[in-house]
Amino acid sequence: VHARAAEDAFVAKGHGLERKDVWWNRFLLVGPPAADARDESALWALTVGEGMERARPVIGSEERGDRSVAAPSPRLRGVLRFLAAHGWLFVSRGDRSGTHQRELELWGTDRPSWPGYLETGQGMGPTLTIADEKGAYTLTDEGTYLRMRRGLRLEPVLAEDPALRNPYGAILVKPSGDSARAAAARRLYDWLTSDACRALVRGLAVDGGRAFFLPDEEATGALRGRLDGPPR
């Protein structure tokens, strides 16, 4: 599952016994290659000074265990506002999927509307293809982008932002009487947080990139967007 607020409510109501973070992946803001992105230097200048420090995701022990969707950093908000204000093309999935929901949370509105805001109503694959052909920006999950990037000109623009994180959790649901099933559920729950599973997550690669990261891990060696700022 990966909708943190709903998950916490589920556990609080007593339907679930325990909840743990198991892994996370990222959403990426991707866009046309820098050479095609007219005026992007202006965007760069706009965002580089503003909120550089705050843009860095804080992964400390105090944050672990609470990775609900963070508010977008000033930089991410600035980039999005810039795209809308300058009427650049943005292709949205517009299909009420998790990715679409996250995109709307980032915009902070139910339906952004300017002539360049296009909605496909389709899956991530067709949406990336259309954005690629149009030379538009779009929000994608990292896995689909990695899988398709060989055929795409789209490049990551922003990847490192707390609001682009997508945590996955496991919930042990309250047993309903069947003890054999309850034991099996416990075994699965324990395995999901075991070293064996962690090794599996660490080894999961899509076209040379990591598909998922562990809760206590940084996105080391992962894709960087060209507006992400200097590497740390």
Place this chain on the structure above:
Amino acid sequence: MDFFGEGFREAFRLLLVGDADTWHAITLSIWTSLLALACGGALGVPLGTWLGVARPRGGRALVFVLHVAMAMPTVVIGLLLYGLLSRRGPLAGLELLYTPWAIVIGQSLLAFPIFASLAHGAAAGLDPRVLETARTHGGGTALTMRLALGETRPATVAATMLAFGRCVTELGIALAVGGSLRMHTRTLPTLISLDTSRGEFGRALAAGVILVLLACGAAAVAFAFLGRSRR
């Protein structure tokens, strides 16, 4: 489950209340189809009539190709056009992919062989005396063609009806080169396909009802027109 009852109620509600998405899909479907009919007809009818009247060398092969093209699946037309218009294709510079104009081109390609084949069939089946008359009165191919076009008008109307039905209901082209972008290139058929996949059967059925009404309306217009021309 009251699938159909709900669908019809939803259809009337959407039309009366004026759902922006549905209305946009209706108008887009109509204007792209009409424009495609104009383009396909303007090229197809003269070509078919000429093939039927003048019977040029190699004409039979061309007629065969037109008949094959009539059976071309819309997904294949969409795929070929996508290849031409995509940024790796030869016509990338036109920047037409995922615009309504790309749908118009694809639907013109769909309508063209229908017009040409039916016009050829009608012109080739004309009474030879009609054409003889034109020739003996010193008319060239142009006059013969004018005469033949007048005589084959019912076939042209039938072709228009058939082509409109095909264009307004096709899914493959609109999806491949239109992309089904909301309020931009989403036609009635792509709206139906999308709503069905989302589980919004009511709205899908509503759009289906509208689509059938459109097709019926076109058939009625053609029927009335044909009836008048025979009288």
